[in-house]
Amino acid sequence: xxxxxRYLDEPQSMLNRNSTISGFFFGLxxxxxxxxxxxxxxxxxxxxxxxxxxxxxxxxxxxxVFFAGITIGNNSHFIPDMNEAKISAAHIFSILDSxxxxxxxxxEKSRMLTAGIVGHIKL
Numbered sequence: 001x002x003x004x005x006r007y008l009d010e011p012q013s014m015l016n017r018n019s020t021i022s023g024f025f026f027g028l029x030x031x032x033x034x035x036x037x038x039x040x041x042x043x044x045x046x047x048x049x050x051x052x053x054x055x056x057x058x059x060x061x062x063x064x065v066f067f068a069g070i071t072i073g074n075n076s077h078f079i080p081d082m083n084e085a086k087i088s089a090a091h092i093f094s095i096l097d098s099x100x101x102x103x104x105x106x107x108e109k110s111r112m113l114t115a116g117i118v119g120h121i122k123l
Contacts, residue, residue: 040065 044058099107
């Protein structure tokens with residue numbers, strides 16, 4: 001039993017460390033969300049007081065900013081793929097821009113393109 005418990009010590013310590021890090025970043029994301037909401041509503045009340053903006057317009061603006069942030073967060077995992085897509089596009093354009101066999105022969109004034117094909121077809 002003691003031997004089994006010793007084998008569990010390392011995974012348990014890794015689990016504790018990963019849980020702490022995960023909990024920290026989850027808490028950080030929650031704090032960021034609530035601070036953002038607080039700032040948006042504070043700015044909204046200033047606009048209502050100073051510029052006569054309606055409450056409906058404030059809520060609309062707050063939720064537009066909030067959902068834009070959610071969309072950015074949901075699509076952020078595509079960022080590495082965007083770089084790979086740019087590299088792939090560069091490779092495709094380099095292939096399209098390169099000379100093909102006919103262009104090389106024209107540039108070198110090859111006789112292969114100008115020589116006619118002579119042959120006899122037997123039936």
